[in-house]
Amino acid sequence: xxxxxxxxxxxxxxxxxxxxxxxxxxxxxxxxxxxxxxxxxxxxxxxxxxxxxxxxxxxxxxxxxxxxxxxxxxxxxxxxxxxxxxxxxxxxxxxxxxxxxxxxxxxxxxxxxxxxxxxxxxxxxxxxxxxxxxxxxxxxxxxxxxxxxxxxxxxxxxxxxxxxxxxxxxxxxxxxxxxxxxxxxxxxxxxxxxxxxxxxxxxxxxxxxxxxxxxxxxxxxxxxxxxxxxxxxxxxxxxxxxxxxxxxxxxxxxxxxxxxxxxxxxxxxxxxxxxxxxxxxxxxxxxxxxxxxxxxxxxxxx
Amino acid sequence: xxxxxxxxxxxxxxxxxxxxxxxxxxxxxxxxxxxxxxxxxxxxxxxxxxxxxxxxxxxxxxxxxxxxxxxxxxxxxxxxxxxxxxxxxxxxxxxxxxxxxxxxxxxxxxxxxxxxxxxxxxxxxxxxxxxxxxxxxxxxxxxxxxxxxxxxxxxxxxxxxxxxxxxxxxxxxxxxxxxxxxxxxxxxxxxxxxxxxxxxxxxxxxxxxxxxxxxxxxxxxxxxxxxxxxxxxxxxxxxxxxxxxxxxxxxxxxxxx
Ligand SMILES: Nc1ncnc2c1ncn2[C@@H]1O[C@H](COP(=O)(O)OP(=O)(O)OP(=O)(O)O)[C@@H](O)[C@H]1O
Ligand SMILES: [Mg+2]
Numbered sequence: 001x002x003x004x005x006x007x008x009x010x011x012x013x014x015x016x017x018x019x020x021x022x023x024x025x026x027x028x029x030x031x032x033x034x035x036x037x038x039x040x041x042x043x044x045x046x047x048x049x050x051x052x053x054x055x056x057x058x059x060x061x062x063x064x065x066x067x068x069x070x071x072x073x074x075x076x077x078x079x080x081x082x083x084x085x086x087x088x089x090x091x092x093x094x095x096x097x098x099x100x101x102x103x104x105x106x107x108x109x110x111x112x113x114x115x116x117x118x119x120x121x122x123x124x125x126x127x128x129x130x131x132x133x134x135x136x137x138x139x140x141x142x143x144x145x146x147x148x149x150x151x152x153x154x155x156x157x158x159x160x161x162x163x164x165x166x167x168x169x170x171x172x173x174x175x176x177x178x179x180x181x182x183x184x185x186x187x188x189x190x191x192x193x194x195x196x197x198x199x200x201x202x203x204x205x206x207x208x209x210x211x212x213x214x215x216x217x218x219x220x221x222x223x224x225x226x227x228x229x230x231x232x233x234x235x236x237x238x239x240x241x242x243x244x245x246x247x248x249x250x251x252x253x254x255x256x257x258x259x260x261x262x263x264x265x266x267x268x269x270x271x272x273x274x275x276x277x278x279x280x281x282x283x284x285x286x287x288x289x290x291x292x293x294x295x296x297x298x299x300x301x302x
Numbered sequence: 303x304x305x306x307x308x309x310x311x312x313x314x315x316x317x318x319x320x321x322x323x324x325x326x327x328x329x330x331x332x333x334x335x336x337x338x339x340x341x342x343x344x345x346x347x348x349x350x351x352x353x354x355x356x357x358x359x360x361x362x363x364x365x366x367x368x369x370x371x372x373x374x375x376x377x378x379x380x381x382x383x384x385x386x387x388x389x390x391x392x393x394x395x396x397x398x399x400x401x402x403x404x405x406x407x408x409x410x411x412x413x414x415x416x417x418x419x420x421x422x423x424x425x426x427x428x429x430x431x432x433x434x435x436x437x438x439x440x441x442x443x444x445x446x447x448x449x450x451x452x453x454x455x456x457x458x459x460x461x462x463x464x465x466x467x468x469x470x471x472x473x474x475x476x477x478x479x480x481x482x483x484x485x486x487x488x489x490x491x492x493x494x495x496x497x498x499x500x501x502x503x504x505x506x507x508x509x510x511x512x513x514x515x516x517x518x519x520x521x522x523x524x525x526x527x528x529x530x531x532x533x534x535x536x537x538x539x540x541x542x543x544x545x546x547x548x549x550x551x552x553x554x555x556x557x558x559x
Binding site: 173176177179180183184186187188189190191192193194195 | 470
């Protein structure tokens with residue numbers, strides 16, 4: 001029983017990270033019908049930013065939640081700028097181009113960031129260890145299962161960010177505009193909504209969440225690798241599809257299911273299936289319910 | 303002095319070989335309700351699409367409130383030329399509530415930054431209340447009050463048409479384009495709409511260009527009417543003149559035969 005609960009707890013914390021990344025995929029898809037394959041790379045860059053700035057702050061403060069938050073803030077700002085630039089430089093010029101052009105560009109941007117990061121004067125091809133921002137300790141135990149302070153942090157931060165996102169999307173003017181643009185870009189423009197600005201904002205928002213995910217991942221598994229974004233990104237993408245791409249609550253649900261599935265596979269089957277399970281899920285979803293758990297299968301009227 | 307709200311000069315567009323709109327010259331003055339009629343496929347909706355910046359014209363020139371729309375994007379035409387439109391096939395934001403549909407269209411009025419939103423500043427609160435009050439007033443004019451929190455897609459058809467007009471008015475236009483506002487409405491609803499359109503013009507002192515197939519509606523609401531056939535203007539005049547115009551009769555009968 002203790003083991004089962006342990007897996008559930010681990011699964012939820014891993015799932016929250018997937019959820020944070022999946023939200024970015026879903027929001028961008030909702031607005032541009034584009035799968036932003038470069039999104040995983042933003043997660044990776046978050047860890048790279050942390051890798052470079054943490055030592056500077058470590059010189060002045062001890063590992064603590066305070067340090068974590070400082071590094072997180074820097075990563076969020078950095079990734080927000082990266083997200084903005086990706087959209088501005090790569091996708092905006094293609095706004096009227098066929099969708100396949102955008103998709104290929106997304107893959108190109110993803111590869112560009114990966115290989116650029118691997119350059120020696122940038123980060124390098126060799127994985128590095130991520131500075132310890134917080135010392136890991138058992139925070140409390142329930143029914144024999146151990147919950148670490150990092151897991152509490154993951155859950156707490158994800159929760160706060162998702163509530164904040166919900167608030168932005170449903171309560172602010174920009175959030176309303178985002179929902180309007182994702183329903184109909186043309187009509188939104190005709191109502192005076194600055195569509196391009198709303199799209200920029202969406203990318204920034206998604207990238208800021210990805211930054212949180214990256215910093216959390218590297219704090220839990222202290223490694224930075226220029227290629228780490230690929231698998232994380234793909235799994236989060238599967239989570240977004242599972243939840244119903246375009247739907248934010250769907251992304252959260254999909255992320256949690258993915259995290260659980262992965263954790264249980266590792267726990268009860270074999271850790272060599274860790275990554276395979278994601279793609280097994282993808283195949284099943286595409287066969288059984290292509291619109292995802294919370295997605296709408298809307299009939300397009302022509 | 304009656305200033306010109308919409309000035310269109312020799313406007314035209316071709317899709318491949320099809321000249322959907324050719325050499326259209328037309329004007330809407332302040333506080334005027336003008337009709338644009340013509341048989342199916344005459345190019346009326348295409349004309350709206352040209353004027354609001356969805357299509358780029360192949361020939362001609364459009365000025366709204368004296369401003370050329372040539373290098374403006376759709377959202378800039380709406381914001382800087384103070385115009386708004388509705389659509390022939392209803393295009394509401396289905397997943398937004400009635401209130402949100404109206405609020406989202408007052409985007410340009412909401413100039414407070416994210417910071418003052420986060421801090422919930424005084425300025426933000428006053429402005430937010432002002433905008434909501436205006437939205438509520440517009441909704442009540444169209445008898446949509448009490449439905450603020452319903453999803454737009456759950457409204458009955460006639461209400462959806464009215465909500466589209468409210469949403470367009472929420473951008474505070476000086477010029478309103480209505481594309482078949484009475485389509486699908488029954489006689490009583492159409493008669494009610496006719497009064498509403500006049501009321502809106504009188505209350506907000508705006509100019510209106512309206513496309514409609516319902517002749518009773520058009521003749522009842524318009525001061526002047528333009529008739530389009532095969533992309534070309536074939537007549538212009540007051541309802542009485544249009545009713546008697548042989549060209550117009552031919553265009554409409556030709557369609558029916
Ligand atoms: N994007 C487009 N590409 C090609 N042809 C088009 C396009 N838009 C409109 N047309 C054609 O232009 C002509 C005019 O269409 P339009 O929709 O403007 O007619 P309308 O006067 O609004 O008719 P209705 O009363 O049926 O709404 C039609 O023949 C239509 O097929
Ligand atoms: Mg039409």
